[in-house]
Amino acid sequence: MKVALFVTCLGDVLFPDVGRATVTVLERLGHEVVFPHAQTCCGQMHTNTGYQRDAVGLVRHHVEVFEQALADGCEAIVAPSGSCAGSVRHQHAALARRAGDEALAVRAEAVAAQTFELSQLLVDVLGVTDVGASYPHRVTYHPTCHSLRLLGVGEAPLQLLRAVRGIDLVELPAADVCCGFGGTFSIKNAETSTAMLADKMSAVLTTKAEVVTAGDASCLMHIGGGLSRLKTGVRPVHLAEILASTA
Numbered sequence: 565m566k567v568a569l570f571v572t573c574l575g576d577v578l579f580p581d582v583g584r585a586t587v588t589v590l591e592r593l594g595h596e597v598v599f600p601h602a603q604t605c606c607g608q609m610h611t612n613t614g615y616q617r618d619a620v621g622l623v624r625h626h627v628e629v630f631e632q633a634l635a636d637g638c639e640a641i642v643a644p645s646g647s648c649a650g651s652v653r654h655q656h657a658a659l660a661r662r663a664g665d666e667a668l669a670v671r672a673e674a675v676a677a678q679t680f681e682l683s684q685l686l687v688d689v690l691g692v693t694d695v696g697a698s699y700p701h702r703v704t705y706h707p708t709c710h711s712l713r714l715l716g717v718g719e720a721p722l723q724l725l726r727a728v729r730g731i732d733l734v735e736l737p738a739a740d741v742c743c744g745f746g747g748t749f750s751i752k753n754a755e756t757s758t759a760m761l762a763d764k765m766s767a768v769l770t771t772k773a774e775v776v777t778a779g780d781a782s783c784l785m786h787i788g789g790g791l792s793r794l795k796t797g798v799r800p801v802h803l804a805e806i807l808a809s810t811a
Contacts, residue, residue, distance in 0.1 A: 571586075572606070582781055584808075589695050620663045697728045700731070702775070703773055704734050706768075743764040745786035776791070779804075
């Protein structure tokens with residue numbers, strides 16, 4: 565399968581290794597991965613902060629870029645982010661319709677139908693749970709809000725992690741509780757966000773895990789930052805990086 569990588573702006577700027585790991589996993593499985601260089605922010609930040617009119621231009625650009633990728637032979641679009649994949653699948657067409665652009669909405673729906681978060685693509689589309697990974701560490705998994713509630717990835721990330729050789733996967737207490745990041749929520753509601761983060765860190769620490777993983781770099785940035793400030797020694801590692809590992 566030929567797959568277009570939607571790397572996300574956060575991944576591109578702050579966590580490029582996550583994008584590289586996504587490519588590594590898919591190429592190991594025999595798939596071709598292409599990177600549309602014209603891609604930019606999908607507009608999620610604008611949408612979730614209330615600047616929906618401003619987001620429409622970004623939606624149009626995203627649709628144009630990935631329409632071309634599909635026209636050039638890509639059969640799917642993959643994002644190592646439940647948050648950004650969720651925005652494409654559940655916000656783009658609605659934004660276009662709200663702006664009175666039905667034609668764009670229809671095009672956005674077509675792109676969204678071929679857009680998948682990494683674990684969704686691997687398990688639900690490609691039918692793969694064992695990607696040939698090896699990761700001899702004690703790991704706990706945090707299901708991020710958008711992947712869990714918006715995309716409904718369900719057990720897919722855990723199925724992938726359970727198949728990793730050498731991993732000691734431990735259940736995270738109250739796993740489905742938000743970590744408190746929420747993009748600008750953590751800035752506008754800092755005290756509430758910090759309290760939620762404290763609860764999440766406490767849950768992580770009870771597992772005695774060396775690594776906390778998730779499918780969104782944004783949430784890992786939040787959780788990892790808190791764990792680092794407390795000098796806990798627990799490392800945040802994206803799901804894609806674990807799946808890419810053969811250590």
